[in-house]
Amino acid sequence: xxxxxxxxxxLIAAAALxxxxxxxxxxxxxxxxxxxxxGYVVTQVAVYERHATDIVxxxxxxxxxxxxxxxxxILFASVVGxxxxxxxxxxxKKANHKGDxxxxxxxxxxxxxxxxxxxxxxxxxxxxxxxxxxTHGQLTPGGGFQGGVVLATTPxxxxxxxxxxxxxxITDSRLVKIAECAGAAGYGVIGxxxxxxxxxxLTNVVPLGTTGDLFSSGTIAIISATVGxxxxxxxxxxxxxxxxxxxxxxLRGKS
Amino acid sequence: xxxxxxxxxxxxxxxxxxxxLSRDPKSQVVALSFYGILCALMFFIFQAPxxxxxxxxxxAVMLPLMILLALTKMRRxxxxxxxxxxx
Numbered sequence: 567x568x569x570x571x572x573x574x575x576x577l578i579a580a581a582a583l584x585x586x587x588x589x590x591x592x593x594x595x596x597x598x599x600x601x602x603x604x605g606y607v608v609t610q611v612a613v614y615e616r617h618a619t620d621i622v623x624x625x626x627x628x629x630x631x632x633x634x635x636x637x638x639x640i641l642f643a644s645v646v647g648x649x650x651x652x653x654x655x656x657x658x659k660k661a662n663h664k665g666d667x668x669x670x671x672x673x674x675x676x677x678x679x680x681x682x683x684x685x686x687x688x689x690x691x692x693x694x695x696x697x698x699x700x701t702h703g704q705l706t707p708g709g710g711f712q713g714g715v716v717l718a719t720t721p722x723x724x725x726x727x728x729x730x731x732x733x734x735x736i737t738d739s740r741l742v743k744i745a746e747c748a749g750a751a752g753y754g755v756i757g758x759x760x761x762x763x764x765x766x767x768l769t770n771v772v773p774l775g776t777t778g779d780l781f782s783s784g785t786i787a788i789i790s791a792t793v794g795x796x797x798x799x800x801x802x803x804x805x806x807x808x809x810x811x812x813x814x815x816x817l818r819g820k821s
Numbered sequence: 822x823x824x825x826x827x828x829x830x831x832x833x834x835x836x837x838x839x840x841x842l843s844r845d846p847k848s849q850v851v852a853l854s855f856y857g858i859l860c861a862l863m864f865f866i867f868q869a870p871x872x873x874x875x876x877x878x879x880x881a882v883m884l885p886l887m888i889l890l891a892l893t894k895m896r897r898x899x900x901x902x903x904x905x906x907x908x
Contacts, residue, residue, distance in 0.1 A: 707870035715878035
């Protein structure tokens with residue numbers, strides 16, 4: 567197919583798509599036009615029923631906790647998938663071309679003082695902020711997922727600061743694996759605990775506490791924390807899997 | 822809609838072609854990260870702080886980071902292949 571026919575075929579298809587798109591846009595309801603009853607009902611009753619002031623998380627970790635369980639395991643499964651994809655290749659590389667690694671030793675750029683100082687300064691703030699976001703999901707916007715991702719970026723900051731040894735030590739620790747697995751399993755265990763009380767799976771059976779307290783809203787806060795653990799562990803593992811080869815080489819170059 | 826909402830929508834609309842039109846993967850990642858922040862700002866202005874937070878962490882941080890890591894890995898793979906051919 568020549569470039570010209572390809573362009574004309576594209577233009578015809580694009581014109582057809584544009585027509586459908588414009589037709590769809592014209593029928594869109596106006597901004598803020600919400601017709602379903604559930605949104606109004608949930609914003610009315612969630613604070614009284616669940617003692618959680620962030621209704622988004624009351625929905626995520628309670629009213630539709632079962633869906634969130636599935637979403638969490640999507641992340642878990644994808645981390646496992648990356649693990650499986652990268653593992654055999656790296657093993658064979660280690661065995662076959664050990665000498666090749668010397669080629670890359672010279673390519674590492676020196677870390678500037680500005681980068682090192684600013685990453686080291688921001689690291690503590692990031693950890694506190696991540697823990698805050700993950701533990702205050704029931705009170706303010708955020709929750710385990712967002713907090714977990716913030717926490718997972720701190721090892722990358724360590725790596726950016728030029729401290730490959732610490733990066734290796736943090737990400738290789740058994741604690742990361744335990745955090746990921748405990749986080750993923752904890753969600754299910756909390757759900758099963760509800761069964762022991764004679765309630766349905768993932769029913770909020772823990773005492774709700776005072777609205778606005780850190781330890782309030784029952785299982786919402788606990789599930790948020792386990793999701794935070796799982797996400798932190800998962801993303802730290804992901805970065806380690808991809809960066810492992812480079813970091814190991816840098817460490818070998820140093821010693 | 823308020824002026825602020827219109828402005829955030831226009832910013833997102835202006836930034837999206839920027840991501841598509843930057844051809845070099847490395848600069849595209851930076852553009853994508855910037856676009857992610859603009860999207861987060863838009864969500865925030867439309868009163869969805871929860872979504873905005875998720876968007877910042879995933880769209881502006883983790884997604885560009887994962888693409889950068891993948892690019893690094895591909896580059897090293899190519900370099901290795903080239904050196905093997907030279908030998």
